[in-house]
Amino acid sequence: MQDRGGALGRLIRWRASSRLAPYLYVLPALAALALWNYYPLVFLVDLSFHRLDATSPTPTWVGLENYRELFTAPLFGRVLRNTAIYTGLTVPLSIGLGLALALALNRRFPGARLFRTLFYTPVVLPTVAAATVGLWIFNSNYGLANYLLGLIGRPPIGWLTDSDHALWTIVGIGVWKTFGYFMLVYLAALQALPQSVLEAARLDGARPWDRFWSITWPLLRPTTWFAAVIALILSFQAFDFVNIMTQGGPSNATNLLVFYIYQHGFQYFRLGFAAAIAVVMFGLVYAITALVSLWFNR
Amino acid sequence: MIRILGRAVIYAAVLALAALVAMPMYWLLVSAFKASDEIFTATPRWLPATLEWSNFARAWEGAAFGRYFFNSVVVALAILLLQLTTASLAAFALARRRFRGRGIILLAVIGALIIPIQVTFLANFVTLERFGWIDSYWALIAPFTASAFGTFLLRQAFLAVPEPLEDAARLDRCTGLAFLWHFLLPLSRPTVLAFTLVALVAHWNDYFWPLIVTNRDEIRTLPIGLAMFVTQEVTTDWNLLMAATLFVAAPMLIMFFFTQRYFIRSHMHAGLKR
Numbered sequence: 187m188q189d190r191g192g193a194l195g196r197l198i199r200w201r202a203s204s205r206l207a208p209y210l211y212v213l214p215a216l217a218a219l220a221l222w223n224y225y226p227l228v229f230l231v232d233l234s235f236h237r238l239d240a241t242s243p244t245p246t247w248v249g250l251e252n253y254r255e256l257f258t259a260p261l262f263g264r265v266l267r268n269t270a271i272y273t274g275l276t277v278p279l280s281i282g283l284g285l286a287l288a289l290a291l292n293r294r295f296p297g298a299r300l301f302r303t304l305f306y307t308p309v310v311l312p313t314v315a316a317a318t319v320g321l322w323i324f325n326s327n328y329g330l331a332n333y334l335l336g337l338i339g340r341p342p343i344g345w346l347t348d349s350d351h352a353l354w355t356i357v358g359i360g361v362w363k364t365f366g367y368f369m370l371v372y373l374a375a376l377q378a379l380p381q382s383v384l385e386a387a388r389l390d391g392a393r394p395w396d397r398f399w400s401i402t403w404p405l406l407r408p409t410t411w412f413a414a415v416i417a418l419i420l421s422f423q424a425f426d427f428v429n430i431m432t433q434g435g436p437s438n439a440t441n442l443l444v445f446y447i448y449q450h451g452f453q454y455f456r457l458g459f460a461a462a463i464a465v466v467m468f469g470l471v472y473a474i475t476a477l478v479s480l481w482f483n484r
Numbered sequence: 485m486i487r488i489l490g491r492a493v494i495y496a497a498v499l500a501l502a503a504l505v506a507m508p509m510y511w512l513l514v515s516a517f518k519a520s521d522e523i524f525t526a527t528p529r530w531l532p533a534t535l536e537w538s539n540f541a542r543a544w545e546g547a548a549f550g551r552y553f554f555n556s557v558v559v560a561l562a563i564l565l566l567q568l569t570t571a572s573l574a575a576f577a578l579a580r581r582r583f584r585g586r587g588i589i590l591l592a593v594i595g596a597l598i599i600p601i602q603v604t605f606l607a608n609f610v611t612l613e614r615f616g617w618i619d620s621y622w623a624l625i626a627p628f629t630a631s632a633f634g635t636f637l638l639r640q641a642f643l644a645v646p647e648p649l650e651d652a653a654r655l656d657r658c659t660g661l662a663f664l665w666h667f668l669l670p671l672s673r674p675t676v677l678a679f680t681l682v683a684l685v686a687h688w689n690d691y692f693w694p695l696i697v698t699n700r701d702e703i704r705t706l707p708i709g710l711a712m713f714v715t716q717e718v719t720t721d722w723n724l725l726m727a728a729t730l731f732v733a734a735p736m737l738i739m740f741f742f743t744q745r746y747f748i749r750s751h752m753h754a755g756l757k758r
């Protein structure tokens with residue numbers, strides 16, 4: 187009797203635990219995501235309606251004041267323009283370069299593996315390391331870049347110190363650091379393409395160029411969509427190179443959105459105002475991402 | 485003839501790009517070995533006259549690099565362990581169990597993939613300040629307890645393990661966590677390794693978050709320590725700065741060169757993720 191009760195109890199416990207178990211398994215991950223990823227979304231929006239800075243150490247409600255100030259700040263327009271240029275250039279350049287290399291290296295290509303490794307290495311390199319080398323190479327007085335310019339008979343450039351050039355330099359480094367990632371994404375996609383279709387087109391005598399545009403490119407569409415979204419989000423996040431190499435200068439020529447947020451949040455300690463910039467930035471990122479997704483899935 | 489010419493052009497273009505990509509890294513490597521009088525020469529020296537190994541010792545003593553190194557190792561490993569634990573548990577339930585709300589939970593995990601740290605850092609900074617955790621290991625580690633990417637990656641891997649295997653294991657009383665530990669994780673080893681590498685690189689290299697939450701030198705990680713060394717050092721001892729840069733870069737680069745195929749694997753998933 188007792189034995190059966192014990193067995194029944196065990197059965198009930200087992201049933202109950204097996205029904206509860208999945209929730210216990212997801213709990214740690216879910217709790218952490220809720221606290222560190224989802225709650226901040228709500229908190230950020232709330233913070234953007236408050237003043238929280240040195241003069242007001244506890245948050246006080248100010249309504250839309252932070253946004254009003256942001257949209258009338260002349261610098262904000264400049265920062266938006268810088269970010270638009272940075273994103274508008276790094277996204278197509280890094281994806282385009284990644285695709286071109288993937289296409290080149292996907293065929294029987296002498297040294298393909300070595301090239302693949304080399305092009306991916308900057309992705310693994312810490313941004314701080316790349317920035318440090320960059321500071322030296324692009325130094326206007328004794329950097330390698332100006333020496334190389336001299337070799338082709340050009341006058342030296344203030345790569346990081348001239349406001350006409352600094353943003354281009356930051357764009358160049360950004361592309362240098364990320365295109366290898368997209369190369370690998372495309373290589374993976376190319377290897378998964380149905381070979382029979384490509385083979386059929388080859389037998390039909392389609393030229394490589396036509397084969398690419400009428401078969402490969404459409405088949406790669408989902409990959410390009412994925413790459414575009416990732417590249418967009420990455421480009422809006424650009425911060426490390428700016429903070430280490432230019433501090434947003436000269437005269438805000440390289441002040442990008444995240445650096446602008448950082449400046450207000452952690453140099454001027456105006457967290458409420460910084461939150462308002464962050465909210466606007468993420469409205470922009472998600473709006474653009476949604477548009478890109480719509481365009482790719484039309 | 486045109487085909488051969490086309491190939492030659494492509495090859496030349498790839499080579500030129502390779503030179504452009506390799507050049508800064510080559511410059512970093514050789515400069516770290518140069519003597520101080522080889523740094524500013526009218527024509528740059530592409531090879532150092534002698535290998536100046538003492539640069540590394542001098543750079544190491546130039547700042548608390550030992551401490552930074554230790555901190556980086558502790559933080560990266562702690563994050564990795566936490567993420568592997570939370571991700572494999574969650575992935576186990578999401579891939580192998582049916583329960584109410586599973587779809588929504590999976591959606592919440594995938595949704596977190598597109599919330600970058602630049603959205604969350606202001607709020608997380610305030611949260612950590614309330615906890616009194618700023619300037620501690622907790623601040624560097626806790627916000628990365630869970631990884632949406634890792635959870636998703638492992639779920640995909642666990643899905644691929646055939647159902648009959650779990651039934652067979654159950655007959656041998658290997659159920660629940662025992663099945664996860666003895667079957668799912670070992671069978672998903674390539675994915676686990678791929679995620680391990682990606683997570684290690686991401687957190688070893690991370691500059692943004694440690695910059696936000698560390699003020700004390702004793703708690704700084706390598707990237708922050710190096711950036712401070714570079715920007716505060718008024719020195720023009722670029723050979724020492726390059727040597728210090730290698731402290732930060734070398735561990736991940738060496739790891740990458742030896743484990744490339746797992747890195748590539750992590751992108752196979754990314755490419756198929758859609």
